[in-house]
Amino acid sequence: MATASETTLVTPRNESGTKWWTRFLDPSERTLALLLLLPAALLLALIIVYPVCRLVWTSFQNLSLTSGAPAAFAGLENYALMLDDPVFWETTWNTVLITLITVPGALLVGLALALMANLPFKRKWPVRLSLLIPWALPLSFAGLIFAWFFHSEYGVVNDVLGRLGFEGVIWFNSARWAFAAICLTIIWKTSSFMALIILAGLQTIPRSLYEAAEVDGAGRLRQFFEITLPLLKASIVVALIFRTITALQTFDIPFTMTRGGPGTSTATLAMYIHQNTVDFLDLGYGSALAVVMFALSMGVTAVYLRMIRAKG
């Protein structure tokens, strides 16, 4: 609404015959806003719009550095190859599965952590710090650390299992166990990010609501479902958007834990893109894969944005 009224303020000056550049000498608020936004817009165009366009263009080319041949237009060839590439389907499916498991997983664990951190502790900093540490740890470090935890011979997980009387598992020797180990690691790593955002949301809920609910005789559980959860919805959606997009781009943790093995059973789409571009130097095919991942991320974001808008 605000923009419309500003436009009406600007138009009469234009019609009064002043030259366009005089606007820069005596900028109205709207022009000033545009001018101030221009550097940021240019920067974004340079670091986001240009690379994305370039990526799409490369995806239509035969461009492999190992062939020594110059780039040649190939139309949809890379996309056709992709459709009957079993590894593309497998890695895409793995990516979707990781997203479907770790996003809700991290949400539940993160919610629990946030609720715990929101309890009236005497000292708040140790709780906050332990929440921050997994989040501050680089992803690849987390992957390497957990690869050791799950190591079949020297790992602490099998050691604990053994002490409890269970037989240890050769985690990375089976697709299912390797996948489980990766998902557990991702949930551990990302739930603290969820917790941080949810904790911020929790702290905006006025205490008076709970006091009123108590007076009305609502139990803790009722309070949680009637007050906490509805008021957290906005923060949860924000956390979900960020988490889902990073989940679709999962790379570091499986890369450092299993390198996609056994076989290609734990490889993700991001790892396959990396392999095609960095290892195979097939930039054309790698770009086509990246375009698919870009479309996937955009699609998911659109769904979430629609959800937010629907909620008003």
Place this chain on the structure above:
Amino acid sequence: MMSKKTMKLLLAGAALTLTASAAMAQTNLRVFVSSQHRPDVWRKAFDMYEAKNPNVKVTIETGGNTSEAQAQYLNTVMTAKDSSLDVMILDVIRPAQYAAAGWTVPFNDVLGADADSYMKRYLPAYAEANTVDGKVVALPAFADAMFLYYRKDLLEKHGIQPPQTWDELAVAAKKVTESEKDPNLQGLSFQGKAIEGAVCTFLLPYWSMGRQLVSNGKLSFDKEAAVKSLKLWKDFVDQGVAKKNIAEVATDDTRKEFQAGNVLFAVNWSYAWGQFQGAESAVKDKVGVVKLPAVQGGQPASCLGGWEWGVSAYSNNKTEAQKFVQYLSSPETSEFMAINAALLPQFPDVYTDADVTKAVPWFANARPVVETAKARPVTPRYNEVSDIIRTTVNAVLAGQSTPEDGATQMEGRLRRVLR
């Protein structure tokens, strides 16, 4: 304000320093060495060069512990056209790719008309691997092939001869491990992790059956032989000859476990010998080396290894770097590395050199193995071929797919790449 006199003095001083440094003109060469190939011993060879060439300073860069980790790093450096590396060591499968991508400087300008005779001094397989379209794209650093290492003491104790076939090996391994009753003792260790070594793992029995993967640039995949090869390794796991998590074992794991005294037979490259004989080894003087077993009714086959020195096309010191590489790829350095690091010589004559045979007696028998070792397929898309084979081997050994399914997938994916 500065006086005129001080100003003059300062200028004169600056001029002096400039001329002095011009006369010294130091060249700094940065060399990438694979960490699994004794960078400590290479350092000594570099020191000797520095002593003879006081104007050259050589810095070692090392990283990654597998051929593909190193290739990944070098790929990044080269695609970025980064000039920080002058010389790099390349696995024998890579010079063809590097030449196709234009990442190395050919030696033809330096060698001139002598290029042919210069290359003839090397073992033929290495002259061939480093010559692409008539251009010498890299120079051999050392030769290599896969061998069968065995515990001499244990075989003697049980009165067993080193096996000639894989079946004999399985029988021998079962006999020894059963009577030794050592829960840590593995019968056989080989490479099942999805690394470059696993490509050779697949090819050893496949070649032993007389099959080729690529002939005349075309895929000549024999599915039946591929199934048999995958099954041979999987059976070792199922029969308890190899350990259950062999799919996690990389080349250097095989070396470490053998060195700790936990392995009876091991498939490994020549570099392992030096470390088995080292001070930290639990198996010093208890190790025998022979050529690899064959499949029943087949010929023994080994995988041709070896590494090459290439000069980066983006180096700022190409001339000095090429001179340095010629030193590194000389018979003298080869002899030094054979004696001190047990790296197999790229020159036929060095194998029988008196000092070499004294330090590494088994090298005399190694020469025919290296000379008959088979080369992995030469194609600019080798990385993809390699990835297909090694992930399949890994999946089969982990029980993720059957040898039959593995071979079918392998064939389908190879056909896409070697169209």
